[in-house]
Amino acid sequence: MSADWDVAVVGAGAAGLTAARVAAGAGLRVVAYERLGPGGQLVNLTTLHDHPGGTGPELTAALTAAAEGAGVRLAYAEVTRVQPGPPTRLTTSEGEVTARVVVVAAGLSPGRLGLPGEAELAGRGVSTCAACDGPLFRGRPVAVVGDDEWTATEALELAGHATAVTVLVPGEPRWSAARDRLLAAQQRVEVLTGAAVTALRGEGALSGVAVRTADGERELAVAGVFPFVGRRGPGGLVEGLAADADGRLVPSAGVLVAGDARAGADQTLAAAEADGRAAGEAAVAALAAGAGSLRVVDPTHGVRPEPAGAGAVAASTAAWTDVALFTNSKPNATELLRGLGGRLQAHWALPELGFAAKESASVAADPDQIDWLAQRFKMVLVAVGD
C-alpha cells in the first residue's frame, strides 16, 4: 500500500503533537495538521495547574520542538474529511493526501451557550479564552459556565484578574478533586451547582446573565461570561466512525483517536499526553504488523528541515514610505500598533500609514489581505503572527 504519509495526525495540540513525535521517533513519515498554529487549547493557558511544563505557550513550544526534532512535518491546513482506507484519505483545505494510519486529535469546539445574542456579544463580554481575554476583566466580576476540567482551569486563570468568578455548573461538577481543592482555595471563586444560564443581558457589551437555580431565577451582574458547555468533538469528520452524544469519536480499527476528541477521555493535560503517546505507539505497532518483518524507514528522517528563507519570493517593489499596520483585532492590539506606528511615522517622516485588520485572532489571515499587503507595502508592523 503506497501513501503520501505513514501517519497523518489531525490536530497539533498536546495529544496530537505527542502522538506525532512518538510515531516519527520510530522512523515513520509523519504529518500533523493544524488549522492555525500548534498548541490547541494549550495556547489558552498561562498557568498549568497539573503539569510542570510552565505556561501553555511554553509547553506548546517544547512539544512542537520535540515533534519537529523527531522529524514531524507540521502542515497548516484544515482537515475537513477523513475516509478510512487503506490508505486513509484526508481532504484538507490544501488538497487531498493519503496516509497509512490516521490519528484524530482534533480536540473539542469552543464552548457555546446557545442563547440569543451570544454571537453578537462574542468579544464584547462573551469569551472562551481566559488567557486571551482575562486581562480585559481586571477589577470586574465574571462567570464561567461548565462542569469539567477546562471549566475549573479557566476559572482558576480568571481568578488572577477578576474581582469575582462565579462558576455556574449546570448539574454537579465533574472536575477532579485536585481541581476542586484549587478552586476552594481561591477566595474570589464561588461555585454554584444546578445553575443554568437562561439569558444574556446587555446591549453592545455584556452586563450580566440570568441564572436559574433550584431556588428560582436571578440576575448576576458580570462583565464577562466564559462558556465551556456545548463543546463538541469532531463527530462526522471520519466517515463511518461512531461518536457519542457530544460528537466525541469512538476509536475503531484503522482510526486512532487521542485527547479530548476521544469519547470518554479525561480532559486533563496529563491524560492528553498519555493518550497521544498511546496513539503514537499504536500507529507504530499497526504499521510494523502490516510490514511483516520489514522495518519502515523514512529516508528523510533526521534530515533537517529546509533552511530559513527557503521558499521566499522576490522582495516587494514598494518604497520605504509604504508602511502599514496589520492587527489581529485582539483587545488593545490595534492601539498598541498605532502607538508604535506613530513613532515610526515620526522617525521616518512618513506621510501616512496603511492599515489592515484580521476579523478575529482565531482565524487565519485572509490570503487576499496578505496579497494586498505584500504587493502594496515595503514594511508591515504586525500584531501578532501570520
Add this chain to the structure above:
Amino acid sequence: MELERRGVVAPLVVTETFLPLVQAQARARRVDPRLLVVPHPVGGLTPDELAGRVEGAAGDLLRMADEARGRP
C-alpha cells in the same frame, strides 16, 4: 510570517508569554521573524499602561526598521 516570506519587512509584536509559541510556529514555518517583544498582557491595559508598552518597544522598533532599511 507569511509576509516576510514574500519579501516584506514585517516585525511581529508579541508578548513575553506568547514568545515561545511564536518562536515554535516560526521554526515550524521555516521563517526567522523579526520579533518585538513586549510584557504580557496587552489586553485590558489602561491608556497610560499601553503608552508604557509603546515607549518600551519603540526603541527596538526604530532600530529594527533602520537596520532593515540600511540606515545607520
